[in-house]
Amino acid sequence: MREASVFTVLTAALVISWARKMSVPCSLSARFKGSFAYFTVKDRLPQILTKVIDTVHRTKSAFLEEYGEEGIEAEKKALAAFSKLRNELHTDKPLLLLMDNLPDTELWNQYLEHQQSLLSENDQPSWFKSPWLYVECYMYRRIHEGIVLSPPLCSFDVFKEVKNESFFQSQQAIIALCTYLQELAKKIKDVGEEQLKEEFFKLLQVSLWGNKCDLSISAGQDNSQKSSPLASLTDLQSCILVNDTDHLWTVLSHGMKMRSSQASVSRVDIVLDNAGFELVTDLILADFLLASKLATEIHFHGKSIPWYVSDTTKSDFQWTIQQLRAANHRWMSKCGSNWDSNLKKEVWLYHDHLFWTLPHEFCKVAQVAPDLYTELQKSDLILFKGDLNYRKLTGDRKWDFTVPFSQALNRFHPAPLCSIRTLKADIQVGLKCGQGEQLTSSEPTWMISGQYGVIQFSALI
Incomplete structure (x- = not known):
């Protein structure tokens, strides 16, 4: 991380200066040497690809056992595709059209053509010249292509092993949260409004700090939660740079009071980020929202394919609930059973629209995926978890720190929404005047360390 640790001091002034000359700030990109985007494309993405290659190679015997010689041939084909991809990345080759035939293939290839149209006639989109958000998403989509074009491995999740390990390594923290939730559930009907508000604030912060467990940032290295986050919430308060929890409480409590006089639905949508410990914190929060009657139904949105190492897929979502349900611990098992029941009763629903694994920023949802936008408009409150969602909400551009969050959303507003994120990319808006500059001076890595968070x-509108 040393190379990235000085990026703010070396390049932030240059990037901001360029951005200010434009009506819309420039996209973050690896073309700015010394930036976190440059560090990611140069070092972190190749490391992730190397781990993917290693995972496929180590699974060779399992492929042989399940598929015979066909599995071995598929393994060789996938390894060749990933090695080629890593070489393209290392040498800044032009980005290529996708060759599979999935429902999103045409959209990806159209996006590449759009990127080409923004360049001069003799230039081509490439790893170090194109927007960071695009090339990073593109790498994960090419990984999926390598698996899809290597039948019968088409459903193999190259990140499943590390996601599962992260879950098991966080067992003590998960036990602590499940125990807390079940003890709270016993008295929830007798809790007054002020205490209910305090519990909501507490579990929302647990969900926030759960976002630290991001395997794409650690390049697949252990980044699990070893201890209960509940004990450290007070100490972490000062690390929340924007804390709009009161606004969320106003939205949710108003809905609860309105429902006391009439039968109505109060829907909260959670656009998920990481599997493992973070997903458990999100499920804990969702359970509390139902039990407290702050919401009557929760809609979860995850990824349709393996994504950004640890992002939640439908398989991860179901696996996590079944792991808790089958656990030896009383309260873990109780949580798992309750959550499985919520799904069966359809007060919890899971969605995995393909838009979440496209390279588009969210202001394009209404244009690219109008069905998804219409669905989101049904929500009373949308919670966007994590760094990638924040980057897509704000267009992954180098905004000034004080630009209002609503402005950076660029008219994306299907419903009241909130970003819950620990900072792991060099982008942040909605800060007080001088706040970002002061942090940059005292802690050059504040935007990428994961030590700071926002509830924004x-x-x-």
Whole structure:
């Protein structure tokens, strides 16, 4: 991380200066040497690809056992595709059209053509010249292509092993949270409004700090939660740079009071980020929202394919609930059973629209995926978890720190929404005047270390 640790001091002034000359700030990109985007494309993405290659190679015997010689041939084909991809990345080769035939293939290839149209006639989109958000998403989509074009391995999740390990390595923290939730559930009907508000604030912060466990940032290295986050919440308060929790409480409590006089639905959507410990914190929060009657139904949105190492897929979502349900610990098992029941009763619903694994920023949802936008408009509150969602909400551009969050959303506003994120990319808006500069001076890595977080709300415009 040393190379990235000085990026702010070396390049932030240059990037901001360029951005200010434009009506819309420039995209973050690896073309800025010394930036976190440059460090990611140069070092972190190749490390992730190397781990993917290693995972496929180590699974060779399992492929042989399940598929025979066909499995071995598929393994060789996938390894060749990933090695080629890593070489393209290392040498800044032009980005290529996808060759599979999945429902999103045409959209990806159209996006590449759009990127080409923004360049001069003799230039081509490439790893170090194109927007960071695009090339990083593109790498994960090419990984999926390598698996899809290597039948019968088409459903193999190259990140499943590390996601599962992260879950098991966080067992003590998960036990602590499940125990806390079940003890709270016993008295939830007798809890007054002020205490209910305190519990909501507490579990929302648990969900925030759960976002530290990001395997794409650690390049697949152990990044699990070893101890209960509940004990450290007070100490972490000062690390929340924007805390709009009161606004969320206003939205949710108002809905609860309205429902006391009439039968109505109060829907909260959670656009998920990481599997493992973070997903458990999100499920804990969702359970509390139902039990407290702050919401009557929760809609979860995950990824349709393996993504950014640890992002939640439908398989991860179901596996996590079944792991808790089958656990030896009383309260873990109770949580798992309750959550499985919530799904069966359809007060919890899971969605995995393909838009979440496209390279587009979220202001394009209405244009690219109008069905998804219409679905999100049904929500009373949308919670966007994690760094990638924040980057897509704000267009992954080098905004000034004080630009209002609602402005950076660029008219994306299907419903009242909130970003819950620990900072792991060099982008942040909605800060007080001088706040970002002061942090840059005292802690050059504040935007990428994961030590700071935001709970950042924007009302429906």
